[in-house]
Amino acid sequence: MKLAVYRKKSPWILHYNAGGCNGCDIEILACLGPKYDIERFGMINSGNPKQSDILLVTGPVTKRSRERLVEVYAQMPEPKVVVSCGACACTGGVFRGMYNCEGGIDQYIPVDVYVCGCGSRPEQIIDGVIKALDILERKTLELEVSVRLKKVPVEENGQVNRREVAAKIIHTQHTYE
Amino acid sequence: MKGFIIPVLLIILAPFIGGLVHGLERIVRARMQRRIGPPLLQPFYDFLKLAGKRKMIVHSAHAFLGIMHFVSLWFALALLLLGGDLILVIFLHLLSTSLLILAGYSTRSIFSHLGANRTAISILAYEPVLIILAVSFYLVTGSFETAAVFNYDKPLLLEMPLAFVALLLILPVKLKKSPFDVAEAHQEITGGTEIEFSGIFYEAVYTAKWLDYVFCYTLVYLFAGNNILLGAALILFTFIYVNALDNSSARVNYKQMLRFSLAVAFSLAFLNLILNIVI
Numbered sequence: 001m002k003l004a005v006y007r008k009k010s011p012w013i014l015h016y017n018a019g020g021c022n023g024c025d026i027e028i029l030a031c032l033g034p035k036y037d038i039e040r041f042g043m044i045n046s047g048n049p050k051q052s053d054i055l056l057v058t059g060p061v062t063k064r065s066r067e068r069l070v071e072v073y074a075q076m077p078e079p080k081v082v083v084s085c086g087a088c089a090c091t092g093g094v095f096r097g098m099y100n101c102e103g104g105i106d107q108y109i110p111v112d113v114y115v116c117g118c119g120s121r122p123e124q125i126i127d128g129v130i131k132a133l134d135i136l137e138r139k140t141l142e143l144e145v146s147v148r149l150k151k152v153p154v155e156e157n158g159q160v161n162r163r164e165v166a167a168k169i170i171h172t173q174h175t176y177e
Numbered sequence: 178m179k180g181f182i183i184p185v186l187l188i189i190l191a192p193f194i195g196g197l198v199h200g201l202e203r204i205v206r207a208r209m210q211r212r213i214g215p216p217l218l219q220p221f222y223d224f225l226k227l228a229g230k231r232k233m234i235v236h237s238a239h240a241f242l243g244i245m246h247f248v249s250l251w252f253a254l255a256l257l258l259l260g261g262d263l264i265l266v267i268f269l270h271l272l273s274t275s276l277l278i279l280a281g282y283s284t285r286s287i288f289s290h291l292g293a294n295r296t297a298i299s300i301l302a303y304e305p306v307l308i309i310l311a312v313s314f315y316l317v318t319g320s321f322e323t324a325a326v327f328n329y330d331k332p333l334l335l336e337m338p339l340a341f342v343a344l345l346l347i348l349p350v351k352l353k354k355s356p357f358d359v360a361e362a363h364q365e366i367t368g369g370t371e372i373e374f375s376g377i378f379y380e381a382v383y384t385a386k387w388l389d390y391v392f393c394y395t396l397v398y399l400f401a402g403n404n405i406l407l408g409a410a411l412i413l414f415t416f417i418y419v420n421a422l423d424n425s426s427a428r429v430n431y432k433q434m435l436r437f438s439l440a441v442a443f444s445l446a447f448l449n450l451i452l453n454i455v456i
């Protein structure tokens with residue numbers, strides 16, 4: 001497909017903080033500033049899931065944010081990639097094991113690129129996004145047909161738990177490799 | 178703009194011209210912030226990328242209204258360039274904006290509703306001024322047709338300078354530029370009415386914004402009469418003015434915007450109208 005070439009040229013970023021300390025968010029904003037200026041590559045911090053291609057998540061999944069995370073992910077039209085930014089988003093980082101915290105975001109949504117560092121540096125983030133762009137170009141629309149959720153999300157303590165349901169999405173989405 | 182070829186070419190190429198203007202605008206903005214900025218053709222890359230995305234529609238009427246917004250805007254632009262009735266052009270433009278407002282109200286998203294509210298308020302801010310401008314054009318040239326304006330042998334700028342100032346004051350509202358961009362307000366309501374569009378349906382709304390550039394700059398061009406050089410100078414001046422204002426000012430809220438445009442821009446246009454009647 002010829003149009004796939006242009007995905008690389010205009011990746012629109014959606015940035016979501018799932019509950020981190022804001023360190024990584026500041027680094028992401030630094031990417032947009034004059035020093036790193038990722039708008040050179042056509043990237044925009046669009047802030048609207050329905051029009052973005054890359055989901056940049058920072059921070060660990062907290063019990064409050066997990067639903068919103070899955071919701072935001074589900075609202076993005078395919079092709080899309082997820083970049084988890086910082087140690088928190090990858091594994092839980094310094095928040096791992098805390099009572100309000102669920103650990104890395106890959107328990108809930110499929111992650112394509114992991115960017116390390118507690119306060120990952122802007123260079124690392126740009127690197128991660130470029131890597132994500134390669135994956136984005138390889139994705140095809142056929143592989144990304146939406147999947148019907150097999151199980152009804154269970155409700156516990158007044159909160160919807162989509163853990164098992166999300167696992168099914170991971171299974172179907174990773175078949176492109 | 179005599180003859181038939183140039184207007185027709187302009188109409189067909191309008192999305193491309195608007196896209197180039199948008200690309201240039203993004204570069205100018207980046208340079209003003211000491212950045213390098215995206216390539217000139219970036220809006221077209223965005224366009225081609227969006228064509229390949231999955232289409233998620235909220236409901237079919239919503240998507241249809243988005244596309245009709247684009248089509249009716251293009252139609253208004255065509256009428257303007259072909260020398261149609263200025264009042265009709267302004268109302269067609271109003272129609273296309275109201276289609277977008279309807280689309281905004283037709284979803285359940287609160288941001289979409291907010292954006293639709295604010296778009297309706299910005300119509301309230303610029304529409305009276307535009308109507309008075311059209312009447313002023315009528316008083317000077319003796320006809321509501323823009324063809325008469327394109328063939329008018331004196332620059333209209335000298336006959337109605339206050340009207341030009343009024344147009345400059347409402348252009349940021351119309352183009353959704355910074356002091357008066359409450360309707361779009363990307364950091365606040367992330368685009369307002371356009372928030373629920375995706376894929377090629379967002380493309381229609383995105384391209385309609387490019388058409389709006391061409392529409393607004395053609396309105397500016399009207400002030401030059403049949404003097405092409407003056408017209409080009411006016412367009413260049415307006416481009417620099419709009420972008421400098423966009424980058425150097427913060428957003429005001431909708432009440433301040435309404436108060437300003439009705440108190441200052443509207444009274445300037447009205448004063449100009451009275452002067453045109455008296456002289």
Ligand code: SF4
Pocket residue numbers: 020021022023024025058059060085086087088089093094117118119120
């Ligand atoms: S990885 Fe470190 S800097 Fe980034 S959000 Fe987590 S704690 Fe903050």
